[in-house]
Amino acid sequence: MSTPSSEPQAAADLPSSQVSGNTTSTSTSPRQGEPANDTSRPSALQRLREWLDRLLVADVFLVLAGALWFAVAVVLHSQGVEAPLATFQQLWEPLFTPAIGLLMAAALLSGALGWWQRRGQR
Numbered sequence: 001m002s003t004p005s006s007e008p009q010a011a012a013d014l015p016s017s018q019v020s021g022n023t024t025s026t027s028t029s030p031r032q033g034e035p036a037n038d039t040s041r042p043s044a045l046q047r048l049r050e051w052l053d054r055l056l057v058a059d060v061f062l063v064l065a066g067a068l069w070f071a072v073a074v075v076l077h078s079q080g081v082e083a084p085l086a087t088f089q090q091l092w093e094p095l096f097t098p099a100i101g102l103l104m105a106a107a108l109l110s111g112a113l114g115w116w117q118r119r120g121q122r
Contacts, residue, residue, distance in 0.1 A: 056102075056103070056106050059099050059102050059103050059106075060103060062095075062096075062099045063096070063099050063100055063103055066088075066091075066095075066096045066099065069084065069088055070088055072084060073085040073087075073088050
């Protein structure tokens, strides 16, 4: 059994939030299952832009691989090996021409958007 004089002393040793009986949490962390904030989930436009960026990176590597393939095929053609150059020529129209066109269009669009943004900041 405790005496009334010992309770105030024990309360003085505790933090003020526990003494006042305040049980609400002042933590700013989100509840379980809720997003931390609105910026944690990318918008549809951001997701589209990420996929376009990934597509363009893959396109760059495709164009570089095609250029390397062409260089090797030309060297092999000079040695009398015709198969790599013939295969490259078959793939030129359906694969490499659109890939180069997409890369050029993306570069032009990127430049135009950059110009437009700089123009808008003035």
